[in-house]
Amino acid sequence: MKIAFIGYGNMAxxxxxxxxxxxxxxxxxxxxxxxxxxxxxxxxxxxxxxQSGQDCENNFDIIFLCVKPKDIESAIKENSHIFLDNQTIISVAAGITINSIKGFIQKDVLIARAMPNLCAIFNESITGLCMPSNMNYNTKDLVENIFKNIGYVRKINENEMHSFTALYGSGPAYIMYFIESFIECENFDSISSDDKALLILQLLNSTSKLLLTTKDISELRSKVTSKGGTTESAIKVLEENNFSEILEEAIKSARKKSIDLSK
Ligand SMILES: NC(=O)c1ccc[n+]([C@@H]2O[C@H](COP(=O)([O-])OP(=O)(O)OC[C@H]3O[C@@H](n4cnc5c(N)ncnc54)[C@H](OP(=O)(O)O)[C@@H]3O)[C@@H](O)[C@H]2O)c1
Known part of the structure; x- marks a missing residue:
């Protein structure tokens, strides 16, 4: 198997x-x-x-496109000498469609798209993977295994890529924003701000573990939200301020941006 990459940043x-x-x-x-x-x-x-564009003699079986979406066309054109008919191309570029990539390459190639996330850097990505139906079983298996090595893989259709990007691709940054907001809440004389951040991460970690073993999250939350208690009081404020609607709007906006970037 001969493999090439164009672009060598975080994802590559x-x-x-x-x-x-x-x-x-x-x-x-x-x-x-x-x-x-x-x-x-x-x-x-x-x-x-x-160097990008440098001559080389290899006939690659698979070429990964790992540059930013804005650079994809120029990167493909700069390296046009390495593209051949029947190759498998795997693009991780957000928002760039299979049709656009085909148009840039101008060869009879099979193109898969993947949407990993930042957590790929320590093999905990959630990756949306879309592979063409005419790709052979062995190649599909190989491509899926490459992404399984950097985390969890979910096969999706290309038209679901925008939603996948908005939720799971950008998701780590939403969680970071949420944690930043948590860190801003309450001050303690006996807990330094660094320790407070660690405690909040532990809160997130332990709650995730609990929820992974829970069938119905809403039911569990209702159970732990005692009538007239502190949790109920806080959740009432979140509800009154349309927390869920704000989150939904934010993710819709990311989805729309992904669609706009693909045009
Ligand atoms: N990072 C994420 O969490 C994430 C998640 C999902 C998908 N993606 C997608 O993955 C792709 C890569 O993201 P990344 O975070 O790995 O970006 P990155 O760290 O910026 O890596 C891209 C690399 O490509 C280089 N490059 C630019 N033009 C080139 C060319 N013509 N030939 C060869 N290399 C070139 C860039 O160099 P310069 O720095 O000099 O421009 C940079 O080193 C993007 O399309 C992004 O949409 C990223």
Whole structure:
């Protein structure tokens, strides 16, 4: 299996590590990585780093597109010499459709799209994966396994990519924002702000673990929200201020932005 990457940032780093440590992939040459840095600043065993556009002789089976959406067209055109008919192309670029990518490449390639999230950097991504129906079973299996190595994979249709991006792609940042707001609440004489942040993360961690073993989240929340108690009082304020509607609006806005960026 011959694999190339265009772009070497956060996502490419996570995916290259996944491939190099995978038991399911036998590489028949170094992974070739086309980057746009001026000097050869990268060095990694079993990888060959090239300048974007640099000549090379390999016929790659799979090419990963790992540049920002705004750079995808120029990156493909700069490296047009490495694209061949029948290759598998995997794009992680948010909002760029399979049709657009096909238009830039202008070869008879099969294109899969993946939407990982930031947590890919420590193999805890939630990745939405969309693969064409005419891709053969072995290739589909291989592609799915590469993303399984960086976390959880959910197969979706391409028209669900915008919603997936809005919820799970951008999701880590919403959680960070939520935690930032939590950190702003209440001050303690005996707990430093760093310790307070740690306690809030522990709260999130332990609640997630509890919920992973819970069938009905709403039912559990009702149970722990005693009538006339402190929790009920706080939740009433959230409800009066339309917390759920605000969240829904925010995610709809991200979805709309993803659609706009794809045009
Ligand atoms: N990070 C995430 O959480 C996340 C989640 C889901 C999807 N994605 C998608 O993954 C893609 C990559 O994101 P990332 O976070 O890995 O971005 P990144 O860290 O900025 O990596 C992209 C790399 O591509 C380089 N590049 C730009 N033009 C190039 C060219 N013509 N040839 C070769 N390399 C070129 C960039 O160099 P410069 O820095 O010099 O421009 C940069 O090093 C994006 O399309 C994004 O939508 C990211």
């Amino acid at each position: 780093n996570a995916l290259v590590s996944s491939i190099l440590t995978s038991k399911n992939i036998t590489l028949s040459s170094d992974i070739h990585i086309f980057h746009n840095k001026n000097k050869d600043i990268y060095e990694l065993e079993n990888c060959k780093f090239l």
